[in-house]
Amino acid sequence: MTAEFAVVLLAFVVVLAMTLFAAAIAISHVQTQEAARLGARAAARGDSMASVRDTAVRAAPGATIRVERDGVDVLVTVSTSVRIPVVGVPLGPMTVTSQSIAEQEPR
Numbered sequence: 001m002t003a004e005f006a007v008v009l010l011a012f013v014v015v016l017a018m019t020l021f022a023a024a025i026a027i028s029h030v031q032t033q034e035a036a037r038l039g040a041r042a043a044a045r046g047d048s049m050a051s052v053r054d055t056a057v058r059a060a061p062g063a064t065i066r067v068e069r070d071g072v073d074v075l076v077t078v079s080t081s082v083r084i085p086v087v088g089v090p091l092g093p094m095t096v097t098s099q100s101i102a103e104q105e106p107r
Contacts, residue, residue, distance in 0.1 A: 017084070024082050028060075028096040032078040035059035036100035039076035043067055044102035052076070075101045 039056035047055070049067060056065045056078055063080040081093040 021082070021084050025094060025096060028080050028082050029098065031060040032063060032080055032096055032098035033100070035063060035065070035078040036076045036098045039065060039067065039078065040074055040100040040102040043069065043074035043076060044104050046105065046107060069104075073101050073103055075099060 035056040035058075038059050039052050042055045043049075043052045052067055053065050056076060057063065060078055060080060063078050066077040066079075068075045068077075077097060077099045079095055079097040081095050083093045
């Protein structure tokens with residue numbers, strides 16, 4: 001194996017790891033956004049807080065769910081952490097957060 005091949009191989013591995021990390025972030029963003037949307041919709045219908053949290057957790061397992069109600073609107077915030085898929089990289093996890101707001105339906 002030549003030195004040039006070793007450098008190219010290392011560069012390829014780094015680019016592959018960063019691509020996988022970017023894909024993991026994108027997937028987590030879609031999951032958190034969907035969970036926030038589903039949770040806000042359930043809360044707007046008047047479902048119980050436990051039901052709203054269960055609905056959101058099913059869409060984004062392992063995520064942190066926060067539900068806030070004011071007089072008219074419901075805000076659901078969903079957060080999750082994404083870890084870098086390379087062992088030995090000193091960077092910590094990245095947090096992905098999505099919010100969705102819905103107007104409460106009349107009863």
